Amino acid sequence: MSERKAFNIIKTVPVLGQAYGAMRGLVYAAQGDMPEARHSVSLDLADLNPLRIPRNLANGIVSATNDLEQDAWIGKRPIGRAFIGLNILPGVDGLHWSIQINGIIYQLVLDKNNQVKVLISSKNERAEWYERDCKEYSWYLIQKELPYFDSAVLKNYAKSFEAQEYQRLIATGDKINCQSFVTRIIATAANISIDKARICKDVKRESYFIGTNSLINRLIEPARPIEDRRGGTHFLNIIGELYEYMLVFSAII
Numbered sequence: 181m182s183e184r185k186a187f188n189i190i191k192t193v194p195v196l197g198q199a200y201g202a203m204r205g206l207v208y209a210a211q212g213d214m215p216e217a218r219h220s221v222s223l224d225l226a227d228l229n230p231l232r233i234p235r236n237l238a239n240g241i242v243s244a245t246n247d248l249e250q251d252a253w254i255g256k257r258p259i260g261r262a263f264i265g266l267n268i269l270p271g272v273d274g275l276h277w278s279i280q281i282n283g284i285i286y287q288l289v290l291d292k293n294n295q296v297k298v299l300i301s302s303k304n305e306r307a308e309w310y311e312r313d314c315k316e317y318s319w320y321l322i323q324k325e326l327p328y329f330d331s332a333v334l335k336n337y338a339k340s341f342e343a344q345e346y347q348r349l350i351a352t353g354d355k356i357n358c359q360s361f362v363t364r365i366i367a368t369a370a371n372i373s374i375d376k377a378r379i380c381k382d383v384k385r386e387s388y389f390i391g392t393n394s395l396i397n398r399l400i401e402p403a404r405p406i407e408d409r410r411g412g413t414h415f416l417n418i419i420g421e422l423y424e425y426m427l428v429f430s431a432i433i
Contacts, residue, residue: 185244187220188318192236194228215315222258222318224275242321248314249283249303251324252369254362255317277358278317279365284331285313286338288361296346296356298338327371337368 187204191197205220227236255278278287284302291297301309341364347355367374 184216184315188243189237189240192227192233192240194230194233198223213315215312219257219316219318224256239320243319246321246324248280248319251282252322252326252366253280253319254278254322255280255285255287255313255319257317277362278313279362280314280319281326281334281365281369282331284335285310286335286361286365287313288341288356288358290346294346296342296344298342298361300335300338322366323370326369329369329371334365334369338365 187200190200201220201223205217208214208217208220226232256275259276276287276289278285280286284300284305287299289297289299299309300306301313303310338361341356341361344354344356347357349357351357351360363374366372
């Protein structure tokens with residue numbers, strides 16, 4: 181996993197990341213590890229925009245320094261077996277989304293009869309699905325320190341969406357898709373409003389993270405809020421501040 185964590189940082193650099201990913205994909209394909217091979221070469225075309233490098237680099241660092249089995253993470257991968265996705269607008273992209281909360285992955289899919297199904301996996305439940313999806317998705321930390329909730333209740337709530345009608349792109353009314361599903365699971369697990377969850381899940385706005393600390397603040401000094409750091413001379417604080425300003429700028433791109 182240490183190599184993958186390093187790759188998650190390297191892949192944020194346009195051209196270099198794609199070149200390394202291509203070679204990495206060939207190696208994993210030769211080993212028969214197709215989920216990891218697909219992750220190596222999957223690409224969001226919007227990430228080729230150099231103005232998104234600071235945000236993507238911050239995401240890579242955060243994913244490399246946090247435990248995927250703790251807290252809440254959004255997973256993204258190209259739809260189906262495609263290798264390329266495109267983030268057009270917040271909430272509108274050619275990517276399939278899932279959410280992992282404290283080591284349990286929830287994802288909404290369509291079965292062969294075009295019926296909505298919710299798949300739930302963990303190390304203790306559908307372990308083969310869990311291992312595959314941990315490899316195949318790109319994961320983004322969206323919230324730490326979730327309030328207590330009953331995982332059985334959340335699983336039942338997630339399964340209740342199987343009764344709803346699927347709608348691609350922007351789901352309205354009682355219709356559902358993978359992104360609106362993720363929004364509702366975040367809102368329920370974090371005990372926040374749907375509107376706040378929409379902002380939370382939009383990875384372009386991770387510098388406005390829920391609570392007093394942004395992702396960079398959590399990375400640099402997890403125990404100290406922003407207000408306590410402003411007057412510090414700690415070198416990492418300065419780097420953290422610079423990243424925040426770049427993230428805010430890149431968030432509008």
